[in-house]
Amino acid sequence: MPAKVVTITSGKGGVGKTTAVANLAVALAADGSKVVCIDGDIGLRNLDVIMGLENRIVYDIVDVIEGRCRLRQAMIRDKKLPELYLIPAAQTRDKNAVSPSDMNRLIKDLRPDFDFVLIDSPAGIERGFRNAIAAADRVLVITNPEVSAVRDADRVIGILEAEEKGPAALIINRLNPTLVKNNDMLSADDVLDLLAVELIGIVPEDESVIISSNRGAPVAYDTKSKAGQAFRNIARRLKGEQVPFLDLNHRGSVWDRIQRLAGRK
């Protein structure tokens, strides 16, 4: 079972890398894949809290690399999905504790036992980013429809091309259909036109993402959430399925419309 290694990166911070990794991991594992995710943000670990596994950490990725524990000891099994694991980042070290060749070795050991290895890249284009893309078979660049995020995504896509890690696929996260309709937000087409890369998903802005992360249960579990649906669709596309993109322009349910008319939305 040779795993597919997928890295999620963005250039800019705060656009949703960690949320995307947690949700894609949950969606893939809930769909029957064996998944391990790696938090590549050494010194600023967060994937553990988003996945709700922060209380179970004993060893981390630097412990594995420096030989203080076996690989299996640093792999935390998910609470709900038995085929989902997390390798947490070290919190008290910095990015230079890991090198791209360390990552290559680690992932080589993981490949035979999993269907997917998902790597959460840190923001930026320095060492941590280089580590995160070193062993990637596929890189997903995530952005928001905002000038700064799109600009940074373009830089990262350019670097990935130069490093022959491309072509990258794009996730547009936190798209607000109402703002787009009022011409006050770049549309998915605008972003694609600017970045000229393949699209793998559009995730609408959705307050249930924050509610889910408060609880440590990624929104992909929530069958009513549109963002959850969008992440589940991306997971299926990663498996090679053809899934149509969500229609984010439709006007919602009758109840939504009544609430909007009443000025409550």
Next chain:
Amino acid sequence: MSFLDRLFGKKNSAESAKERLQLVLIHDRTDLTPAQLDSLRDDLISTVSRHVEIDVQAMQIGVEHDGRSQRLVADIPIKSTARRRAKKSK
């Protein structure tokens, strides 16, 4: 965007974002600042002028993109020899 903004012809913000990004990305991707582009233009003028007489006022130089690849496009009108001769004989 408010009704009043639209009434007074203020450009919508998505459009400004896209236009601004288009320019920024060209410079990011090529590492060419507007000042460097100007100096390139001056060099082109002096080099080409050594061989043919060109219409400097009508000359256009810019970066166009085709997908993710960039192309430097220069449009340099040549002054026609016939017109030049006619001018000289006046």
